Amino acid sequence: METEELFRLLPLLAPLVLIQLALLVIGLVDLARRERTRGPKWAWALVIVFVSMMGPIIYFLFGREEG
Known part of the structure; x- marks a missing residue:
């Protein structure tokens, strides 16, 4: 992957990376x-x-035990 392509995809990938890190x-x-x-x-x-x-x-969804 060329650097130019990476910079073009960065605005799309950055939110996904931030969501993954936050989760x-x-x-x-x-x-x-x-x-x-x-x-x-x-x-x-x-x-x-x-x-x-x-x-x-x-x-x-499945691991937390309430109470």
């Missing part, structure tokens, strides 16, 4: 603060970090 940080902070989760915390941390943008979303 990652929010997910990990929530996981650290939560006393109980559905499953081991270490497994949820791996999902949040390694499953790209969907990892934090999966955690918020």
Whole structure:
């Protein structure tokens, strides 16, 4: 990929990168603060970090234990 192409795609990629980073940080902070989760915390941390943008979303939908 040429530098010129990269700069042309940057306005499209920057918001996605920022959303990914925000979801990652929010997910990990929530996981650290939560006393109980559905499953081991270490497994949820791996999902949040390694499953790209969907990892934090999966955690918020299925990993958090209310109450």
